[in-house]
Amino acid sequence: MRFVDEYRDPELARRLLAEIRATVTRPWTIMEICGGQTHAIMKHGLDQLLPPEIELVHGPGCPVCVTPLEKIDRAIAIAGRPAVIFTSFGDMLRVPGSCQDLFMVRAAGGDVRMVYSPLEAVKLARQYPECEVVFFAVGFETTAPGNALAIRQAAREGLANFSALASHVLVAPAMRYLLSQPTNRVQGFLAAGHVCTVMGLEEYEPLAAEFKVPMVVTGFEPVDILEGILLTVRQLEKGEHRVENQYGRSVQPRGNPAARQVIDEVFEVADRGWRGIGIIPASGLAIRARYASHDAEKKFAVTAITATEPTGCVSGRILQGLTKPPACPAFGRACSPAHPLGATMVSSEGACAAYYRYQRRAVLS
Amino acid sequence: MNPVPPRLSCPLPIMDHDRVQLAHGSGGLLSAQLIDRLFLPRFANPILNRLEDQATLELPAGRVAMSTDTFVVDPIFFPGGSIGDLAVNGTVNDVAMSGAPPLYLAAAFVLEEGLPMADLHRVLVAMEEAARVAGVVVVTGDTKVVPRGACDKIFITTTGIGVVPEGVTISAASLRPGDAIILSGTLADHGMAILTTRQGLSFHSRIQSDTAALYGLVAAMLAVCPTIHALRDPTRGGAATTLNEFVRSSRVGIELEEGRITVRPEVQGACEVLGIDPLFVANEGKLIAAVPGEAAAGVLAAMRNHPQGREAAIIGRVTAQHPGLVVLRTALGAERIVEMPVAEQLPRIC
Structure with a gap:
């Protein structure tokens, strides 16, 4: 398949691995930020093929994982109400809240539907004016433009029965948080290619300079990841700390200005809780006051629902x-x-x- | 646009109602009209035509293989087939995986009040054609109608029987180290045809379901190797589920070569877009066999000579190592586990 096969080419991968082996002289700890990259590394077994000097540690870039327990409990509370159609991307449905998940709400009679795009939820709002249609707007900067667009579209059409339960997180503030910890072990980053497709490279320059870590914007196929690692190791071995773009076929330096504009129109930066980590300042997106009537947390008054993370999990x-x-x-x-x-x-x-x-x-x- | 029915020579008979009414399931006059005009013309055969409460069958000597399955697919028409094709092919394939030629089918229908007669007719025409191709006859059946909303358009349960030839003992518990694992063609066609139709996702070339009856292929394989150890059609849960069932039942391990498993480019594309692994996606016209290593080349050649096995390949082998685990060697030379899916695969957020 074009645009996939060439980035899974075993011969090219072997050459990159040989070059990584020839470049590395001592141990380095590199973090891949995005869960999609972690998944690809494990699926293709890249960690088994790298020289022992390179340790990959896995970053917080899984939006499902970092969605706080209380947000899921709020989703469950809304989804269980009568005359509510609760819509979500598929992989949020199985995530357990404090005592149940959204599949269990559906089995108990709640109208919970899986959608592939937030605009499908807007369509449902148009189709069922007698129901409240709520979309679980989860994700990083990658899904934020689409989710913002859905909210703006609903507002423009005057669909008062559409609202979004926003749970958006931002990558760069999380990287700053990780680098600021006294316990930090990360010496180089593979930054998340899809996030940078939207946001560009600007946010990473100050981080690379301040914390003296190389940051290589990297794609998601095996060849992408190996090339990202090679570029990172080259910088580390030379003592450099620049922002580099491995994923040039998708990422422009300024990102996607139209997408950034719609995010900015609908959302504002806010403090955000990360499941397993806690609150990271200015690391999330909240719906702006102008669109408050489409904010499900306000509409359904669920902000009083809080939850405590069970202990014992690392x-x-x-x-x-x-x-x-x-x-x-x-x-x-x-x-x-x-x-x-x-x-x-x-x-x-x-x-x-x-x-x-x-x-x-x-x-x- | 839905595909045209396979035969254009059987238009919908004139009915008093253009939609199924509750009374069509009442056992009264309307029920009789439905059976006489819609069902019997499609499945007519001497056993069914007797219209007794049961079919009485003469079976050849040997062990009887019997299987039953319920079909609830949504949408009921999809590129490459319909619920009617699945209801026949799904059950005859389960019978065929014992090595038995499927002989007879029973079919039970649950119809939703309001189902267009034209849709029911189209499903029955598809079943008639699928049964003809598979060489089975429908010998008994039942129809119920439930109020609107109590089922989704049409549910079909079919039960099939066949007789296993002497000397053939095929079982998921019979894999032995050294066996070759053979896959009869490409993976994930059916599941992705359904998913992309359901979601209204369109790709450059339309994904077709692979629904097909497989006994002909099985017979060709048995002709060259009557001692096939295991056969299964990887439907729900996909190839990953079938292979995991094999290793669990036989307490062996399986090693797969990623490079030998083929997926059509348009199917691969849809899987990539939705974040779904083709190994976990349903197939309706493929089989996976474990055959003794020394017979593998012969079986493979016989399969490739058959229309349903042209793209067959040896995708791995059975090992005494890592019993209970299916391990895949990736194209890059690393190893990973192919697990039993926990639940339905869900498209990822990003």
């Missing part, structure tokens, strides 16, 4: 790159995708789920 440390799934005593025993104990096992893009799915043989043997 997902917060995993999301910060401080430990890895195999080090957790519950991994593959008490905790599995069928019975997740915490954030990183619940989504297929969570680091624990990726290890479980593809590499548990090595971990458990």
